[in-house]
Amino acid sequence: MSKKSAGLHAAPLARIGRGVRKFFRLRESVALVLLVIFAFLVYLINPRFLSAYNLQSLARQIAIFGFPAIAATLIIISAGIDLSFGSMIAFYGVIAGMLMESGFGVGTTVAAVLALGMMVGLYHGSMISIVKLSPFIVTLASLSIFRGIAVISTRGYPVRITEEGFLWIGQEFIFGIPVPFVLFILTTLVFHYLLNYTAFGKHLYAIGGNPEAAHLSGISHKKTIIMVYMIAGALTAFGAIIMASRLAQGMPGIARAYELRIIASAVIGGTSLYGGVGTVFGAVLGASLLALIENMLVLSRVDSWWNDVVIGVVIVIAVWVDVVATRRRLNVKLHGK
Amino acid sequence: MNGDTLLKMKDISKSFPGVRALDGVDFDVNEGEIVALVGENGAGKSTLIKILAGIYQRDSGKIIISGEEVHPDNPGDSINLGISVIHQELNLVPEMNILENIFLGQEIRSSSGLGRMLRRLDANAMKLKTQQTLKRLGVSMDPFTPIKELSVAQQQLVEIAKALSLNARILVMDEPTSSLAEKDVDSLLELMKTLREQGVTIVFITHRLDEVFKIADRAVVLRDGKSVGQKHIKDTTKEEIISMMVGRVLDQLFPKIEIDIGNPVLEVKNLNRGRLVRNVEFEIRQGEIVGLSGLVGSGRTEMARALFGIDKRDSGDFLIDGEPVQLDSPRRSIRAGIGFVPEDRKSQGLILRMAIYQNMTLPSIHEYTSMGYLNRREELKTTQRFIKDLQIRTTGPKAIVHFLSGGNQQKVVLGKWLAMNPKILILDEPTRGVDVGAKAEIHALISRFAQQGMGILLISSELPEILGMCDRVLVMSQGTIVANYGREDATQENIMKKAVGTV
Amino acid sequence: MAGNEKKEIKLLRIAGRLRGTRELNLIVIIAAVSVVINIFQPTFLTRFNVQVISRQLAVFGLLSIAQTFVIIVLGIDLSVGSIVAFTGIITAMVFAATENVVLAVGAALGFALVIGFYHGILVTKVKMAPFVVTLGSLSIFRGLSFVLSRGYPILIRSPRIQWLGQGLIGPFPVPLVILFAVVIYTVFILHFSKLGRYIYTIGGNPVAARMSGVPVNAVIIYVFCQATLLASIVGLIVAGRMAQGLASVAAGYELTAVAGAVIGGTSFLGGQGTVIGTVFGALVMSMIGNVLITLRVDAYWYNLVTGLIIIIVVAADTLLAKRSKRN
Structure with a gap:
C-alpha cells in the first residue's frame, strides 16, 4: 500500500521528530519559560514578591487581563482580530455604573451588561461574517465608537459605584483568594472544555485553520463567527465588570490602548495571528506574564516607563523563539537536518 | 451489479455573469456503479458537481435522490442527503488530526445536556469509528496524527474515510488521481473497486481516460455545458469518448519536430538538497527537450526548485553556455537565462x-x-x-x-x-488540468521553443507526454537520477522499471 | 508636437481611469460637505482654517501613505505613532546636546531607517507576522520615549526645526508642501515604476512574485523602511509645530493612519490601494475634528463620529461592490 512506502525511510526521523515535537507542540512553552524566569527575577529583586498581599494583587491583575485575553484568543483562533477591548472595558464599566446609579440591582446590572456584551458581539460577528468586512476595520471603528459613547454619556466624568454587592466581585476574597481570580479560574476551565471537547471548539479551529474545508464540511461560517464574537463580547463585559468593581467607578477614559496589550497576551501565549492555533492555557500564561511584568516593575521600583519597553521586547522574543523553533521542527521533519 | 436509479439530475442549467456554464444537463447515477464524468476543462463538470454539493445553486432543473426531489442549499444539506464530494484541492485542516478532520462538522456528541454546539463530544465513539473506517480502507494510521504530517495520498485516504464515515450514498471524486504518483493511482483505483463491491456508488471525474476504462461502468460526457451522451464502457473505445469530448477527431497530440541539437546550454553538477535531491548531474543542449520522469515524491519538483534557486540547496554547480553561474535565487536564475513554469499555476x-x-x-x-x-x-x-x-x-x-x-x-x-x-525553460507538469485541445497547443508551442534553440527540461507524470515530446529522458528515483535514455531506448516499460526502483 | 499630444492623451487616460472610482467619489463628497458647512459657518473655508486642516492633513496623510504601502504588501505597521513620538524626542535631545540642526534631523531619520530595517528583517527573514513585529515596536518605542524624556517635554530652540511644523512657503504651510513632495514621489513609485509593480505583485501573490524574479524580501524591507521614515518626518513636523519633543504625542495615530488608508480604498486582502485615494481618506480623517469644532459640536463626539464614518464608508463600499457585481 502507498502509505507503507511513505513511512519507509521516515521511520527513525519520525521518532526524533516526535520527541522534539512533544516539547514544542506546547507552543506555550516559550511563555511558560519566560514566566518562570521573570518570577524568579522578581523574587531575587524583592522577596516581598511572595508576600500574601503581593500575590493577591498579582492574581487580581491576572484576572483583569485574563478575561479579555481569553476573548482575544478565541477570536484570533477564528483568524479574526478585535481592536476594541480597551474602549469596550470603558463602555461597559460606564454602563454598569449608570445602571446602578439609576436604581437597578446588582444582578440586573451584571446580566444587562453581559447581554450588552453579547449584542456588541452580534454586531461585530454580523459585520464580519455577513457584510464581509475585515475584522480589523469593524473593531477599529468600534474602538472609536464605544469610547465615544462612554465619553459622551458621562461627559468625561467617572460614574461612582457604591453598591456593596457589586464591589464584592472585584475587591473581596474567598479563602484568601481574590474573587476575580476564582472567577477567572472557573472561566478558564469552562473555556478549556469549550475549545477541546465540544463541536463549537472544533469548528472554531477548523474555520481558522482552513475556512474552505470547514465550509465544505457543512460548518456554518456565519453561525460560528457570530457565536465566537458574542462569547468574546460577554467575556470582555465580565472583565469590565471586575475592573469597574475594583475601581468602584465606571471610568470613560480607562484602559486606553489596552487592546494591543490584550492581543499581545494572546500572542505571547502561542496564539497564531494566522488563525487555527491557540489555547486557553496560552492566554492564561500570556496574561500572567503581562501582570507579572507590571508587578516586577512596581516591586523593583524601576521607572514605570520601562513597562512598555519590556512588554514590547517580550512580545518580539516570545514570537521569535516560537517561529524559529517551529521552523527547526519542520526542517527536522522534512529534510532530516 | 447496477441497481435502481439513485440520483437523477434533470435539465440542470446554471449561468454565471457572461457565461452559460450548464445548459439543460441530464445526469443519472445508478446504485452501486462507478460513473465517470468526462469532458474538457470548462465543459461544466465541476459546476455540475458543485451544484450537487450545495456549493452553487442551480438556476433551473431538478435533482432527485431516491425518487424525492431535493434542494441542497449549502454543503451541509448535501452531506445530510448522503452526498460526499472529495474536491480536487484536498480540504482538510492541516493543524487538526485525522479523527478531528473525519468528523469535522459531523461530530458525535454524547446525548445529554446543553445546546447542540456545546455538548461534550464522544471521543471514544469517534475513535472507534475512525479505526473501523480506516481498517475498511485497508490502512493503518494513528487517528491522532496531524494532517500536516501526511503525504498527499494519505490525505486523500483520510478524505475517503471521512466520506465513508458519513455513510455517504454517493461518493463524488473530482480528479482524485491528478496529484498522485503512478503507484498511488493504482492503489486508489483498486480501492474504488473494493468500495463498489461494498455497495458504494461512485462518481468519478477525470482527465485520464485510461483510468475510466480501467474501473468505470459508464461514462457520461459533457461538452460546453451540455450533455453529449453516455456510453457503457464495455461498448465503447477511447477514441470514441475523445471525439465526443472535443467534438472533432484529434489527429496528433504530440507534434514532435526533429531539430538539430547544439552545444550544452545548461550543465548541472553535484546538486544536493536534503534527502530528496542527491548528487544530481545532467546537461541540456540547445534545442533539446529533456524529459524528467519519476514517481511523485521521487524528488523531481524538489530538484527543479533547488536548481532554480527557490529552495536553499546544500550544494550545486551550474554552467550556462560553459560559463559558471550562481543560481541562488529565482531572480539570479532568471538573469542567467532560465525560465520556470511551476507545477501549480494558480498559487x-x-x-x-x-x-x-x-x-x-x-x-x-x-x-x-x-x-x-x-x-x-x-x-x-x-x-x-x-x-x-x-x-x-x-x-x-x-x-x-x-x-x-x-x-x-x-x-x-x-x-x-x-x-x-530564456536560454533554458523548465516546465513542471505544464499540461496538468488543461483540456485536450489546449494540451495539444501547448505541446506544439514547446516543440517550437526547442526549434528556436531553447534547451527544455520537461517534468511530467504522464509517460505518453514524455515519450511523445522528448529527445532524451531522465528518470529520478529517491532523489537521484537513475537512468538516462535516448529517444530510441525510452519506453514506458523501461522508465517505469527504473522509476519504481526495480533494476 | 507629438510630445504634447502624448501628454494630453495621458492626462485624458488618467481622468478616464478616475471616473467613478473611490478617489472621485471621495473628493465629490468632501467638496459637497465642505460647501454645505461653509454655508452655515462661513469661517470654515477661510484661509486660516484651511491651513489648519492642511497641517493636520500633512500628518495623517504622510502616515496613511506609509500605511498604504505596507498594507498593499499584506502587512501592517502598528508602530508609526510611537515612531512619531520617539523621533521627536531624539531630535529634541540631539539638538539640545549639539545645537546642530543637521545632526538632529539626521539622527531622527537615521533611527527611523534602522527601525524600519529591523522590522523588514524580522518580517522577511525570521518570518514573523508584521502585526506582532510592529506591535512590539509600538510598545518599545513609546516606552523608550518616556524613559528618555522621563515624561517631560524637551524644548527645541531651533527656528529651522520649528519652521518644519509652523512655517509657510507662500500661502502653503510647510507640512503641506512636504506632503505634496511625498505624494509626487510615492505616486511615481507606486504607479509608474518597477518597484510599484513589484509591490502590487507581492500583495497579489508573494509566492508567484518570488518565482518570477521579484526581490520580495528587499521590496518588503523597503516598504517598512519607507513607513518608519515617513513616520519620522511626521515626528519632525509635529516636534517643530510644538517646538518640543513630547513622549505622549501621536498615540493611536497608527490606527488613524490605517483608517485613512482604508477609507481611501486600500484593501486588507493586499494588492490594492492608491496614493491619491489614501490622501483623500486621510483628508476625511483630518477634517472630522475641525468640522465638529466649526459646527460647535462638543469635542466628546469626536471619537463616535470618527468610528461611524469608518464603518459606514467601508460597509457602504462593500455592499455597493457586491450589488454591482450582481448586476
Whole structure:
C-alpha cells in the first residue's frame, strides 16, 4: 500500500521528530519559560514578591487581563482580530455604573451588561461574517465608537459605584483568594472544555485553520463567527465588570490602548495571528506574564516607563523563539537536518 | 451489479455573469456503479458537481435522490442527503488530526445536556469509528496524527474515510488521481473497486481516460455545458469518448519536430538538497527537450526548485553556455537565462487578480524600465504580440487573469517566460488540468521553443507526454537520477522499471 | 508636437481611469460637505482654517501613505505613532546636546531607517507576522520615549526645526508642501515604476512574485523602511509645530493612519490601494475634528463620529461592490 512506502525511510526521523515535537507542540512553552524566569527575577529583586498581599494583587491583575485575553484568543483562533477591548472595558464599566446609579440591582446590572456584551458581539460577528468586512476595520471603528459613547454619556466624568454587592466581585476574597481570580479560574476551565471537547471548539479551529474545508464540511461560517464574537463580547463585559468593581467607578477614559496589550497576551501565549492555533492555557500564561511584568516593575521600583519597553521586547522574543523553533521542527521533519 | 436509479439530475442549467456554464444537463447515477464524468476543462463538470454539493445553486432543473426531489442549499444539506464530494484541492485542516478532520462538522456528541454546539463530544465513539473506517480502507494510521504530517495520498485516504464515515450514498471524486504518483493511482483505483463491491456508488471525474476504462461502468460526457451522451464502457473505445469530448477527431497530440541539437546550454553538477535531491548531474543542449520522469515524491519538483534557486540547496554547480553561474535565487536564475513554469499555476505561476500584461512582463520587467519609469505602452505591445502568437483567447492584455480558462492561464504563464527570451525553460507538469485541445497547443508551442534553440527540461507524470515530446529522458528515483535514455531506448516499460526502483 | 499630444492623451487616460472610482467619489463628497458647512459657518473655508486642516492633513496623510504601502504588501505597521513620538524626542535631545540642526534631523531619520530595517528583517527573514513585529515596536518605542524624556517635554530652540511644523512657503504651510513632495514621489513609485509593480505583485501573490524574479524580501524591507521614515518626518513636523519633543504625542495615530488608508480604498486582502485615494481618506480623517469644532459640536463626539464614518464608508463600499457585481 502507498502509505507503507511513505513511512519507509521516515521511520527513525519520525521518532526524533516526535520527541522534539512533544516539547514544542506546547507552543506555550516559550511563555511558560519566560514566566518562570521573570518570577524568579522578581523574587531575587524583592522577596516581598511572595508576600500574601503581593500575590493577591498579582492574581487580581491576572484576572483583569485574563478575561479579555481569553476573548482575544478565541477570536484570533477564528483568524479574526478585535481592536476594541480597551474602549469596550470603558463602555461597559460606564454602563454598569449608570445602571446602578439609576436604581437597578446588582444582578440586573451584571446580566444587562453581559447581554450588552453579547449584542456588541452580534454586531461585530454580523459585520464580519455577513457584510464581509475585515475584522480589523469593524473593531477599529468600534474602538472609536464605544469610547465615544462612554465619553459622551458621562461627559468625561467617572460614574461612582457604591453598591456593596457589586464591589464584592472585584475587591473581596474567598479563602484568601481574590474573587476575580476564582472567577477567572472557573472561566478558564469552562473555556478549556469549550475549545477541546465540544463541536463549537472544533469548528472554531477548523474555520481558522482552513475556512474552505470547514465550509465544505457543512460548518456554518456565519453561525460560528457570530457565536465566537458574542462569547468574546460577554467575556470582555465580565472583565469590565471586575475592573469597574475594583475601581468602584465606571471610568470613560480607562484602559486606553489596552487592546494591543490584550492581543499581545494572546500572542505571547502561542496564539497564531494566522488563525487555527491557540489555547486557553496560552492566554492564561500570556496574561500572567503581562501582570507579572507590571508587578516586577512596581516591586523593583524601576521607572514605570520601562513597562512598555519590556512588554514590547517580550512580545518580539516570545514570537521569535516560537517561529524559529517551529521552523527547526519542520526542517527536522522534512529534510532530516 | 447496477441497481435502481439513485440520483437523477434533470435539465440542470446554471449561468454565471457572461457565461452559460450548464445548459439543460441530464445526469443519472445508478446504485452501486462507478460513473465517470468526462469532458474538457470548462465543459461544466465541476459546476455540475458543485451544484450537487450545495456549493452553487442551480438556476433551473431538478435533482432527485431516491425518487424525492431535493434542494441542497449549502454543503451541509448535501452531506445530510448522503452526498460526499472529495474536491480536487484536498480540504482538510492541516493543524487538526485525522479523527478531528473525519468528523469535522459531523461530530458525535454524547446525548445529554446543553445546546447542540456545546455538548461534550464522544471521543471514544469517534475513535472507534475512525479505526473501523480506516481498517475498511485497508490502512493503518494513528487517528491522532496531524494532517500536516501526511503525504498527499494519505490525505486523500483520510478524505475517503471521512466520506465513508458519513455513510455517504454517493461518493463524488473530482480528479482524485491528478496529484498522485503512478503507484498511488493504482492503489486508489483498486480501492474504488473494493468500495463498489461494498455497495458504494461512485462518481468519478477525470482527465485520464485510461483510468475510466480501467474501473468505470459508464461514462457520461459533457461538452460546453451540455450533455453529449453516455456510453457503457464495455461498448465503447477511447477514441470514441475523445471525439465526443472535443467534438472533432484529434489527429496528433504530440507534434514532435526533429531539430538539430547544439552545444550544452545548461550543465548541472553535484546538486544536493536534503534527502530528496542527491548528487544530481545532467546537461541540456540547445534545442533539446529533456524529459524528467519519476514517481511523485521521487524528488523531481524538489530538484527543479533547488536548481532554480527557490529552495536553499546544500550544494550545486551550474554552467550556462560553459560559463559558471550562481543560481541562488529565482531572480539570479532568471538573469542567467532560465525560465520556470511551476507545477501549480494558480498559487505559484500567476497573480490572479492582476492583468495579463502585468503577469506577462514580470520576469523581464527591467526591459520596460528606464530611469525607474515603467513603460506601460511597451508592455501592452509585447503582451498583445504574445496573445496573438500563443492564441490566448481573451478580450485584451488588460483582462484580469483570474477570468481566463485553465488552458489560457497556462499560456499566460508560458508567455511570461517567453517574453524574457530564456536560454533554458523548465516546465513542471505544464499540461496538468488543461483540456485536450489546449494540451495539444501547448505541446506544439514547446516543440517550437526547442526549434528556436531553447534547451527544455520537461517534468511530467504522464509517460505518453514524455515519450511523445522528448529527445532524451531522465528518470529520478529517491532523489537521484537513475537512468538516462535516448529517444530510441525510452519506453514506458523501461522508465517505469527504473522509476519504481526495480533494476 | 507629438510630445504634447502624448501628454494630453495621458492626462485624458488618467481622468478616464478616475471616473467613478473611490478617489472621485471621495473628493465629490468632501467638496459637497465642505460647501454645505461653509454655508452655515462661513469661517470654515477661510484661509486660516484651511491651513489648519492642511497641517493636520500633512500628518495623517504622510502616515496613511506609509500605511498604504505596507498594507498593499499584506502587512501592517502598528508602530508609526510611537515612531512619531520617539523621533521627536531624539531630535529634541540631539539638538539640545549639539545645537546642530543637521545632526538632529539626521539622527531622527537615521533611527527611523534602522527601525524600519529591523522590522523588514524580522518580517522577511525570521518570518514573523508584521502585526506582532510592529506591535512590539509600538510598545518599545513609546516606552523608550518616556524613559528618555522621563515624561517631560524637551524644548527645541531651533527656528529651522520649528519652521518644519509652523512655517509657510507662500500661502502653503510647510507640512503641506512636504506632503505634496511625498505624494509626487510615492505616486511615481507606486504607479509608474518597477518597484510599484513589484509591490502590487507581492500583495497579489508573494509566492508567484518570488518565482518570477521579484526581490520580495528587499521590496518588503523597503516598504517598512519607507513607513518608519515617513513616520519620522511626521515626528519632525509635529516636534517643530510644538517646538518640543513630547513622549505622549501621536498615540493611536497608527490606527488613524490605517483608517485613512482604508477609507481611501486600500484593501486588507493586499494588492490594492492608491496614493491619491489614501490622501483623500486621510483628508476625511483630518477634517472630522475641525468640522465638529466649526459646527460647535462638543469635542466628546469626536471619537463616535470618527468610528461611524469608518464603518459606514467601508460597509457602504462593500455592499455597493457586491450589488454591482450582481448586476
